[in-house]
Amino acid sequence: MGGDLRRGALPGGPDAADTQPGAERRPAGTPKLVRTIWGLLVLNTLGSAGAETIVPLPRSLIQMVTMGALVAAFALALALNLRLRIRGSAFVFLLTLLLVPSVISSVDLESGFGALFRCARLALFIGTLWLLSRWWDGGLTFVRHHIRMYFAVLGSVAAGLLVSPGAALPDLYGGRLVGALWPLTPPQIGQYAAVIIGLTVLLVLGRRTDRVSAAVVIVPSLVLLALTHTRTATLGLVIGLVLAIGSLLLTSAAARRFFTWAVLCAVVAAVGFASALQTWFLRGQSQENFSNLTGRAKVWDALLAAPRTTMEQLFGVGLGDKSFGGLPIDNSWLAVYQEQGLTGVALVAAIITVLGGVALLRPPSLQRACAIFLISYCAIASYTEAGLGDASPYLLHLAVAASLLAAPAAATALPTPPAPRRRIPRWARRSEVI
Template sequence: MSTAHTPKTVGTVWGLLVLNTLGSAGAKTIVPLPRSLIQMVTMGALVTAFGLALAVNLRLRIRAGAFLFLLTLLLVLSVISSVHLESGFGALFRCFRLALFVGTLWLLSRWWDGGTTFVRHHIRMYLAVLGTVAAGLVASPGAALPDLYGGRLVGALWPLTPPQIGQYAAVITGLTVLLLLGRRTDRTSAAVVIVPSLVLLALTHTRTATLGLLIGLALAIGSLLLTSAAARRFFTWAVVIGTVAAVGFASALQTWFLRGQSQENFSSLTGRAKVWHALLTEPRTTTEYLFGAGLGDKSFNGLPIDNSWLAVYNEQGVIGVGLVAAFVVVLGTVALLRPPSLPRACAIFLISYCAIASYTEAGLGDASPYLLHLAVAASLLAAPAATAPLPAPGVPRRRVPRWAKRPEVI
């Protein structure tokens, strides 16, 4: 299936999935939004997304792959672990949400053909989200940079936390840089995405997102060095500029990185290590060890877990950890085995970013932006659809006009 025939409705569905994964907990907004209202909007977006995906794919044509198959097994495991109601009826509701989420991805898989269509949907939707963050910053700087979060940027119009904003900014920055290097977009369009995203990322003081962006881009661009002169030039200039910045602005970079924290607080990952130790030492039955306690709010004793692997272990057991590790490893292995290309580089960036962020952020075991990032990676690694046959000998080929070869606008 060619990306040229992808219905516009698919982009709408992807935007609704992004809306569903924004969450309902975060900073105080300029206009107070009841959490129940936000949950109605996000859940309504998911139901609408599933309905639209079903309407545009009534014949239920799908492209089976290991990622979606393992994600479906994780859904089954989540239901099994949640039926005991150790996490309350909310666990079953979260299973229903995950079922709609996975079902929508299955319906959209019909258009996964190794092209960059879903990369563009991803960039556009998260750019729109960052647009609301920027609007909130302009409308009320005090609400967007509250003392409660240490002056870090939050969502003043929609309750978004600094790590969320940093994640969105880092992901679309990395993807846009790769599209620019692959000549799939022009410099003006790339600048419109990259410049404001980097400014917002800096204002969030999010270390995980920054490291994920830098390491992910290094790995992705490294996969293009042998085949792309633009990638080699970019890599060389990045190394030079990075070295100069590290030497000339070492003190400022250290201050930004520490965020005013003490050495003890920094070494304990802002208190995360204490929660992780308590979770790992908690006595568990064999059933809880294997299957977990059911889908919850990614917290332990009222404190956020902030680690995808431990959150999955707590809610879906060691079997869940194995399934999550399996689909991450499968995507990474497929990406490494593919020949160098722009889709492969984008997939490597997304997989690397999710792997790095999983250490200090939860989300790989439930409907979340991280699963959307990996779904885009899966779409990039899908086998291309059959191409049209070459014209018979003696039949002239149709010339492609110059305007059709120009980079697309994001």
């Protein structure tokens, strides 16, 4: 994933000296246009199916916007990286291999022409990640882009709640929060809120942002997460933070203090608010409905019992809408098995394993903690949410983790003295507004 950072240079900063012929020159920082490209990728993965919005939006219009965003993201990334300078990345390489079973299973059109369209979409998505990999240097740049873009999405959800509370909390979803301006489901909103809460908490512990700007992100996101009643996102947030902060306990006093206070608060909440927490967690469901995961288990059993040919077992039936028998699969592993077969399942497992293994081998750091949080969140959510086998927010989360685990590009300095560099105060390096 690249060489070591040249001694004395700041991560992601401009080169302080020329490089020898043949050595890769680090890009001079991350261009601002990269933030726009990342925002377009986020827009593309929002989806087109969800709750009814205040102003009805035709699904064809939403699909045109989301697909147009992906095409624009690829075009901008290509314009920004015309020389096609990319970084070696096991994550993106395995994603590229995932295209193979996707195309093999989709060319026979068993899932219709939509399968080939989704293959093209996945190819553009992966191509954009390859082009952006040039700026994956182990820094926190993409973490900040991730937080900003999803916070903007949550801002639209909050705006819809203020404009029309009835549309944002419909009876169709049991009074759970949905997107009233853009069709977003409660699990989607819960996922976005949980991810940016976890990343922002880690930035505060690492002193990479001030508490005021962190509170602006965390507090409203917690409110929206609570209104969605999304159990998967809540568990993913809690377990992901425990694992991420646990990786910092030996090196960070702030992490140890936060962990201690978090445990005390959890004990008090469990004792004093046990009944309220149980009511929120059950969402008014019966024990039977809760035990079969709101009907998901029935769909899973039917999917596994369905007859398949050898080709379908190996390569699936083609990229579809992550449903079986007209019902959502809501499990990444079974959705990949259905659409990309055992080959796809093996590749997705390799992606999680490689990222997790690299994170465990890294020395303790804030970047490693953020990567562990994102990887563990995606692994937990994969049990009740689909998305690891196609262009989705989960692949964007893992892409951010891959950017955090990438080593800075090697640059060999010529024997000329480096240009003087302005000394940056410690507080200015560590504390930044999100």
